[in-house]
Structure formats: C-alpha cells, structure tokens
Amino acid sequence: MRDSVVYFDNINTTFPHPDVVSIVETALKSAMGNPSSHIHSYGIAASRIIDESRERVASFVNSRQDEIIFTSGATESNNIAIAGFLNANPKIHLAVSCIEHFSILNQAKKFGRLGRKVSFIDVDNFGRLDLSHLERVLELGPTLVSVAYANPEIGTVQDVESIGRCVHRYGAIFHCDATAAASTQSLDVEKLNIDLLTLSGHNMYGVPGTGALYINAGTKMAPLFDGGNQEFGIRPGTENIMGIAAIGKACEIVKANRIGWNEKLRKLGRQLRDEFAQNVPFIHFTGHPEQRLPGHISFWIEHIEGESLLLLLNMNNVMAASGSACSSNLKGVDEHDLVASHVLSAVGVPSDICAGSLTFSLGWYSSLDEVTRVSNLLPQIVQKLLAMSPSYSDYMKSKEALRGK
Numbered sequence: 001m002r003d004s005v006v007y008f009d010n011i012n013t014t015f016p017h018p019d020v021v022s023i024v025e026t027a028l029k030s031a032m033g034n035p036s037s038h039i040h041s042y043g044i045a046a047s048r049i050i051d052e053s054r055e056r057v058a059s060f061v062n063s064r065q066d067e068i069i070f071t072s073g074a075t076e077s078n079n080i081a082i083a084g085f086l087n088a089n090p091k092i093h094l095a096v097s098c099i100e101h102f103s104i105l106n107q108a109k110k111f112g113r114l115g116r117k118v119s120f121i122d123v124d125n126f127g128r129l130d131l132s133h134l135e136r137v138l139e140l141g142p143t144l145v146s147v148a149y150a151n152p153e154i155g156t157v158q159d160v161e162s163i164g165r166c167v168h169r170y171g172a173i174f175h176c177d178a179t180a181a182a183s184t185q186s187l188d189v190e191k192l193n194i195d196l197l198t199l200s201g202h203n204m205y206g207v208p209g210t211g212a213l214y215i216n217a218g219t220k221m222a223p224l225f226d227g228g229n230q231e232f233g234i235r236p237g238t239e240n241i242m243g244i245a246a247i248g249k250a251c252e253i254v255k256a257n258r259i260g261w262n263e264k265l266r267k268l269g270r271q272l273r274d275e276f277a278q279n280v281p282f283i284h285f286t287g288h289p290e291q292r293l294p295g296h297i298s299f300w301i302e303h304i305e306g307e308s309l310l311l312l313l314n315m316n317n318v319m320a321a322s323g324s325a326c327s328s329n330l331k332g333v334d335e336h337d338l339v340a341s342h343v344l345s346a347v348g349v350p351s352d353i354c355a356g357s358l359t360f361s362l363g364w365y366s367s368l369d370e371v372t373r374v375s376n377l378l379p380q381i382v383q384k385l386l387a388m389s390p391s392y393s394d395y396m397k398s399k400e401a402l403r404g405k
Helices: 018-030 041-061 074-088 102-113 131-138 160-169 241-279 306-315 342-346 368-387 390-404
Strands: 068-071 093-097 118-121 143-148 173-177 196-200 211-215 283-285 296-301 358-361
Touching: 018 241, 041 068, 041 196, 041 211, 041 241, 068 074, 068 241, 074 102, 074 143, 074 173, 074 196, 074 211, 093 102, 093 131, 102 118, 102 143, 118 131, 131 143, 131 160, 143 160, 160 173, 241 283, 241 296, 241 368, 296 306, 306 358, 306 368
Parallel strands: 093 118, 093 143, 143 173, 173 196
Antiparallel strands: 068 211, 196 211, 283 296, 296 358
C-alpha cells in the first residue's frame, strides 16, 4: 500500500514494523493457551511471552519488571493512572495541562464534578507548560500532576525532566502520557522523575489495542474493575498474548533504532517545513520551532479550510491529519461540523482557525521521494483552493483598494 500512498499520519497511528508482525504471527501459532494454565505447554508458552515482553518494556523505560502492567492502549492506561490513583488516594488534588488528551481532560472534569480539587495548568503560545503556574498549583497541597511528554497536534515536546523535578520537589506524583513521544524520545523514568507512564503500541510501530503503564513501586493504586489477579491485580482479565508480544517487540525495536531514525526524521522534516515555508502562501506554523517531535510539521493557512486541504491531498494519495484523531467524532457533533481544537485555542490560534490546522508526521520508512512529492503537491492545492476562497477574494479586493488610494 505504501508504494502508491504517502502516509504522513504517523502521529496518530504507525504501520507495524515487520518484526512486530512476525512475532504476532509466531504468538498466534505457538502460544494460544491461557497464561494462567501453567500445567500444559501452551499455557506455559503464553506465560513466557508475557514475561519476555514485560522485560522488554521495563528495559525500554528503565524500570523493574514488576512495575509494568499491560493494557488495551493509551486511553485505558491513562484512565488507570488517573482514576486508579485518585480512587486509592481520596485526598489528592489533580492537576493537568490544558492541552492533554481527552482521556485525561474528561477524567479531570469528571472528578471535578464529583467534588475533587482539579486544576488546569496553562501553556505558552508554543504549547510549553507554564512552570510558574505549576508551582502555584503544587503549593495547594498533595497533588497528582498529569502532563503529556509531547503534543500530537502541534508537535511540542515538554521539558519533562524539569517538570518531574518540580513535581517531586513538592512531594507530588507525576504521570506522563508518552503516547506521542515513545518512538522518538528517551523514556528513562528514573532520570525524568516519572511515577506513572503511559505507552501505546500502535503509536510506536506496534499494533492497535495494545498499551502499557509503568507504575512506580510503592505507588498506591486501585483497580478500576474486579476480576482475577492478572497484571498484579491492577488490570484483571485474560491477557492479550499477541498484543503483549507486539508491544514488547516494538519497545525493543524502537530502543535499538531511535537515534538513527530521529536523525533521518529531523532531516526530512526540516526539508518539508522549509519547502512549505518558501512555497506555500499565508502559512502559519504551530508548536515550538525547535523543541518538537522530529519529522512533525503542523500549520494552518489563511483563507483555506484544513478539511478541504485534507480531502484534496487524499484524492492525490497523500494522507495527513487535521487536529486530534480522538476529537474528530465527538458525541453530539454532526460529522460535517468543524470542532475547534482545545490545543490550538490554548496556544492562541484565532478561534475561527482552530478547526482548520494540518499535521504532517513522518515515520521511520518515510523517504526523500515522498517529501519531494508532497512539497510539490501542497502549493498546487493551496493555489487551487485560494482561487475558490471568498475570504481570499475579499482580501485581494481590499488590497487593490488600498493600492488605488
């Protein structure tokens, strides 16, 4: 499929690495037993896969193996991290950044409605956390702080080490959602002062429906539902052997290749951004220009709707994204209505633009030929849309009127 399609939406989902596909196939053929059935060989084989995968994930984040639990993905990991901790620690204050994923923000709103103290921490115009605001929040008392390592919509990478150090200085607990960052950023939980860390398999060349959560030893947690004693009692239920094998292998692959991949992504991403800056009129880039994910370019264009751009790109076999994949089908919103991005609103993008941003995100297999193809295509599409834009027509008329004076 990638022979004819340019896939630049890796921030929302990556294609599984071939070695991940291979290990899933092996698990399907050789380890279909229940890992709780230790008496027969199929159950033992399944249990061994879990142990090996847990070791790989623990090595990936520099933790103990018994500090890793497997989940169905980032949303479940985030729910366990927030609700599991708050339910077990009823006097704890919750503080989250205002640009978090909905699986964090919606929990914050829910706990606020239940009477828990909740704070939303500001970010600057690049999407970086306001550390002075964080400190003021931490002064209110014992706190669980949740901040994503990187924002998928605008690409900004947080100074997680400084945030973690600040949180621990006040004796608070730090949860970090590393979904968007795991394939490109270092995830040493000790160095970064992280107590709870979310991982998502399909965002790091694994497969959908897989995730993991690091829980620092001694952190008091409550399970969200009842069952057996799987995953140390925090996440009961028969384990997804194929998915667990996949995320373990994905962690191993990313750890071995991250540095080389990042060098390639930075080079290709820089070229794509420079071509856009030079050849696309009325373009405005979002997120931090340097402290950002490699191979990630996000922007909006005056006089043009992002949805129209995406449709024409797709007609030319180029796949990109607009806003967050998890906000495109909000309950109660018609599929043709544009929803303002809470991330863009928070960083000061005009409200009438907040539904029209675009994100191009490259992967380890992205090529220079693909970058060249998109660099040539986007300016052509923009010119076509400008010719049909009432806003652009009015802009040109006002410009001509000023010249005539």
